Amino acid sequence: METVIEFELDGSRCRVIPEDITPGLDGNGKLPVVGHCKLAGKAYLIVCTSLAPDCQPGSGRKVADLLTRRELQVALMVSQGLVNKQIADRLRLSPWTVSSYLRRCFNKLGVRSRAAMVARILGDMRG
Secondary structure, eight states, X not given: OOOSEEEEETTEEEEEEETTOOTTOSTTSSXXXXXXXXXXXXXXXXXXXXXXXXXXXXXXXXXXXXXXXXXXXXXXXXXXXXXXXXXXXXXXXXXXHHHHHHHHHHHXXXXXXXHHHHHHXXXXXXX
16 A cells, blocks of 8 residues: 555554555445545545554544634645645735744644644544
8 A cells, every 4th residue: 555654643653645545445444544635636545554542533632722713724724735835825924924834733733744734633523
């Protein structure tokens, strides 16, 4: 299975894989799909290879409680597959400001990548 990125989020191991590659993903609990995202026009699945018992969706603080309104707005645009320049143009900000918002989001959510941030947001929305 082609993995784009692998990351750990709150004790859970997750992978981002192209949506068109789905062997092993079924309703029997094999690699549960915890989210979807679109990056650079291509669709991806976010799957968990091991889910920590205390990290089920809906546990812990909600993303909306951790981020400011603007940080959440930027993070949601990332989850739609937009790059910093596109986000900056839509919000009438500089790309540097968008990058600053994303660094703050990463820090507040305890993640290190855009994909991990999207996984956290989508997990929160599903829980």
